[in-house]
Amino acid sequence: xxxxxxxxxxxxxxxxxxxxxxxxxxxxxxxxxxxxxxxxxxxxxxxxxxxxxxxxxxxxxxxxxxxxxxxxxxxxxxxxxxxxxxxxxxxxxxxxxxxxxxxxxxxxxxxxxxxxxxxxxxxxxxxxxxxxxxxxxxxxxxxxxxxxxxxxxxxxxxxxxxxxxxxxxxxxxxxxxxxxxxxxxxxxxxxxxxxxxxxxxxxxxxxxxxxxxxxxxxxxxxxxxxxxxxxxxxxxxxxxxxxxxxxxxxxxxxxxxxxxxxxxxxxxxxxxxxxxxxxxxxxxxxxxxxxxxxxxxxxxxxxxxxxxxxxxxxxxxxxxxxx
Ligand SMILES: Cc1cc2nc3c(=O)[nH]c(=O)nc-3n(C[C@H](O)[C@H](O)[C@H](O)COP(=O)(O)OP(=O)(O)OC[C@H]3O[C@@H](n4cnc5c(N)ncnc54)[C@H](O)[C@@H]3O)c2cc1C
Numbered sequence: 001x002x003x004x005x006x007x008x009x010x011x012x013x014x015x016x017x018x019x020x021x022x023x024x025x026x027x028x029x030x031x032x033x034x035x036x037x038x039x040x041x042x043x044x045x046x047x048x049x050x051x052x053x054x055x056x057x058x059x060x061x062x063x064x065x066x067x068x069x070x071x072x073x074x075x076x077x078x079x080x081x082x083x084x085x086x087x088x089x090x091x092x093x094x095x096x097x098x099x100x101x102x103x104x105x106x107x108x109x110x111x112x113x114x115x116x117x118x119x120x121x122x123x124x125x126x127x128x129x130x131x132x133x134x135x136x137x138x139x140x141x142x143x144x145x146x147x148x149x150x151x152x153x154x155x156x157x158x159x160x161x162x163x164x165x166x167x168x169x170x171x172x173x174x175x176x177x178x179x180x181x182x183x184x185x186x187x188x189x190x191x192x193x194x195x196x197x198x199x200x201x202x203x204x205x206x207x208x209x210x211x212x213x214x215x216x217x218x219x220x221x222x223x224x225x226x227x228x229x230x231x232x233x234x235x236x237x238x239x240x241x242x243x244x245x246x247x248x249x250x251x252x253x254x255x256x257x258x259x260x261x262x263x264x265x266x267x268x269x270x271x272x273x274x275x276x277x278x279x280x281x282x283x284x285x286x287x288x289x290x291x292x293x294x295x296x297x298x299x300x301x302x303x304x305x306x307x308x309x310x311x312x313x314x315x316x317x318x319x320x321x322x323x
Contacts, residue, residue: 001028001029001030001034001089001090001132002026002029002034002036002086002087002088002089002090002092003025003026003035003036003088003089003090003091003092004023004025004035004036004037004038004079004082004083004086004088004091004092004244005018005021005022005024005026005035005036005037005038005059005091005093006018006021006037006038006040006079006091006093006094006099007021007022007037007038007039007047007051007094007105007164008093008094008096008098008099009039009040009041009044009142012041012042012043012046012047014039014047014051014199015094015201016157016162017094017096017155017157017158017200017201018094019054019162020094020108020157020159020160020161020162021092021093022037022051022054022055022056022160022162023054023055023153023160023161023162023163024092024121024125024155025037025056025090025092025161026054026055026056026165027055028090028092028121028122028123029055029056029116030058031091032055032160033056033057033110033121034217035055035056035057036056036057036058036059036060036064036082036086036088037051037052037054037056037058037059037060037141038059038060038061038077038078038079038082038175039059039060039061039062040061040062040063040067040074040078040079041062041063041067041068042063042065042067042068043063044061044062044063044067045054045061045063045172045174046173047061048061049172051054051143053166054162054164054165055162055165057171057178058086058171058173059171059172059173060081060082060086060091060172060175061084061172061173061174061175061211062078062081062171062174062175062177063174063181064179066178066179066182067177067179069186069187069188069189070098070186070189071103071179071184071185071186072101072184073105073182073183073184074179074182075098075102076105076106076109077103077177077178077182078177079091079106079173080106080109081175081177081323082175083106083110083150085175087211088150089149089150089151090123090128090150090151090152090153091106091150091151091152091153092121092153092154092155093152093153093154093155094155094157095116095117095118095154095155095157096157096200096201099154100116100117100154100188103116103152103154105193106152107152110148110149110150110152111148112145112149112150112151112152112280113145113146113148113151114145114152114153114154114227115128115132115143115145115151115152115153115154116128116153116154117132117154117155117156118130118131118143118153118154118155118156118157118258119131119132119133119140119156119160119279120157120160121153121155126146126311127144127145127146127151128146128151128153129142129143129144130142130143130144130145130153130188131143131304134277136146136252136271136272136274136275137274137275137278137279142232146154155233156258157200157201157257157258158200158201158203158257158258158259158278159188159258165254167271174249181227182315186220187281190277192261193323196217196225196229196230196231196232197231198231199231199233199247199250199255199257200255200256201259202230202231202257202259203231203259203260203261204225204228204230204231204259204260204261205230205231205232205236205249205250205257205259205261205262205263206221206225206230206231206232206233206263206264206265206268207221207231207232207233207235207248207250207262207263207264207265207267207277208221208232208233208234208235208238208243208244208265208266208306209234209235209237209238209264209265209266209267209273209305210226210235210238210241210266210267210268211265211266211267211287211288211306212238212243212244212265212306213243214233214243214248215242215243215244217243217307218232218234218238218243218244220306220307220310220311220314221310222256224263224310224313224316224317227314227317227318227321228317228321229264230261232244232248233248233249233250233255233257234248234249234250235249235250235251235267235270236249236251236253236254236272236273239254249275250273250275250276250277251270251272251273251274251275251277252271252275252276253274254276255276256275256276256277257276257277257280258279258280258281258296259281260282261280261281261282261284262277262282262283262284263284263285263286263313264277264283264284264285264286264287264294264298265286265305265309265310266286266287266288267285267287267294268287268289268292268293268294269285269292269293269294269295269296269297270293273294274293274294274297278297282299282300283297283298283299283300284298284299284300284301284302284307285298285300285301285302286301286302286304286306286310287303287306288303288304288305288306289303289304290303303323
């Protein structure tokens with residue numbers, strides 16, 4: 001089966017979640033010859049070599065000024081050109097903000113179904129099957145895309161690990177796609193201040209809740225995060241109180257995260273917060289209330305005042321990493 005993977009890059013850097021998608025794509029294809037990738041961006045050609053070893057034979061690159069800034073229309077046209085050239089039967093992307101934005105448009109172009117945000121995917125009995133958590137993680141939906149020439153799927157970041165197979169030198173081939181004719185043009189992208197990994201891709205997260213008490217107090221979390229390269233998150237109560245920005249919000253109406261380690265400080269563990277972080281591999285909770293619901297899903301719990309516990313944690317981590 002021919003599988004095409006959309007490889008997301010930002011500012012000339014391949015996203016780690018794109019390598020996860022590549023791994024999924026190579027597995028679905030079953031042979032390097034049947035797996036291809038497409039990279040879109042001003043200098044996409046220069047990135048192809050970074051994809052070697054992920055079990056794909058061919059990389060389509062769509063470059064040029066028209067693709068310098070992300071735009072749903074030009075990106076959909078670029079990936080579509082690769083789908084046609086490769087005669088792809090399955091197209092894999094990531095349920096990142098970008099993937100969520102333009103994969104529906106891509107699937108609509110083919111009048112095909114799109115399995116979104118799946119945590120497992122397989123090809124079985126002539127159809128694409130995926131599993132997706134629903135209702136704040138309380139149940140899992142089994143999704144099937146069938147009776148279609150092309151099937152589309154976006155995977156949840158940080159769930160299916162990227163793995164090099166050691167094969168596939170990946171020859172790059174440049175595709176010419178007209179981007180200037182799109183009805184809309186992205187004039188500018190304004191970046192957030194943070195240089196840290198986006199929450200959805202972070203492998204270490206330390207989050208603060210209402211108990212942080214002020215934006216200034218979030219500094220103690222940033223200090224701790226800096227020691228181990230973690231990203232700082234927040235509960236909605238902290239965001240609504242103006243202590244943290246909305247892009248830091250974890251939960252049902254914020255971001256869904258799957259880090260290796262999630263440290264929740266002064267967060268009670270509402271169903272809506274847990275919906276966004278309960279699949280974290282290890283959860284540590286710091287809370288003064290021993291009956292706080294967060295302790296029901298925490299692997300390690302510390303009953304205590306975060307303003308005492310976090311500085312101690314930071315100090316210990318500094319010792320461990322040799323700062
Ligand atoms: C439709 C809808 C969508 C929502 N979406 C989200 C979402 O995406 N994300 C989200 O987070 N919430 C969401 N919420 C809000 C959610 O219901 C909770 O109100 C919110 O998660 C509570 O945040 P919190 O745990 O920080 O605050 P609280 O529930 O007020 O908890 C504060 C905790 O801090 C503890 N504490 C107090 N002082 C200290 C201290 N010094 N040291 C340690 N612990 C201390 C307390 O014991 C308490 O457990 C949503 C709600 C609705 C209705």
